[in-house]
Amino acid sequence: MIQKIDKKAVQDALRMAYDRCKNETGGKNADYIPYLANVPSNLFGIAACLPDGDVVAVGDVDYKFGIESVSKVPTAILAMNQYSGQEVLDKIGADATGLPFNSIMAILLENDHPSTPLVNAGAISACSMVKPVGDSDGKWKAIISFIADLAGSDVEVIDELYKSETATNFNNKSIAWLLKNYNRIYDDPDMALDIYTRQCSIGVTATQLATMAATIANDGVNPVTGKKVFKPELTPKIASMMATVGFYEHTGDWLFTTGLPAKTGVGGGIMGVVPGVMGVAAFAPPLDGAGNSVKAQKALAFIAGHLNLNLFGTTRCVMAEKEPVKA
């Protein structure tokens, strides 16, 4: 069955989600990265970007927060775009770990069987794969310009956050070197770790996250700028990775509840991709025990249910209005 929705239906869904969730008090800001503990906890925004490039938004959608683990998505796509989906599958993998995002145990258990670019270990591996290998400045330029192309606007590092992460990323240092031990780092380990730490420290708004998600949903063509950012065959690849591990050890519960491929970050952002239909994002800093924003989850779960965005259901939601933007 096809269910046609229009921009107004999306706007109404966002507004209802906002009103229902705005007084939610559960969760706590991440504090293992000192900068994140000090971000105002009551910030809350939701945005959606439609295939014709229209953006609908409610709440604090212009506040720049740390992208954190949502950045694992663009770097995974960039690596697949530079090499191929198959090569990333062979070198990093696409399995859920079922363990926390920064798990060392997961690496020990899987030493000869890589996992996924959407947990810390695989993301550091993906940063090591990004070309030009051996050239830190070149790699960084490739990553930040790729994120800007997905978002349709410039992004930059929040310096204070980058310093805060660099001063405290001891666990990630261990991950980088343990991966080196298992031949799963394809460049200098310290360089790969620094690139990963920098990409996590990029500031984005909820509107930018929604546009990134819409570019993914739109086969790699940014619906706002019309730019072709990546190969269309990578949309189902990255959407399946997000569906598999986007909420770490809570991913099964999330997918069961919503059927929406989405990726969280400890900065409080969540980015959801509905292939062919829209990108949707929410932001609120307090997190649950797995590092996923409590309010953003509730808001996106409401929207997914209300608009029938569940990819596993028999009802397909499609946008009724204009044609998707093509390159």
Ligand SMILES: NC(=O)CC[C@H](N)C(=O)O
């Ligand atoms: N889940 C996350 O957002 C984690 C990102 C954070 N920079 C870390 O590596 O620990």
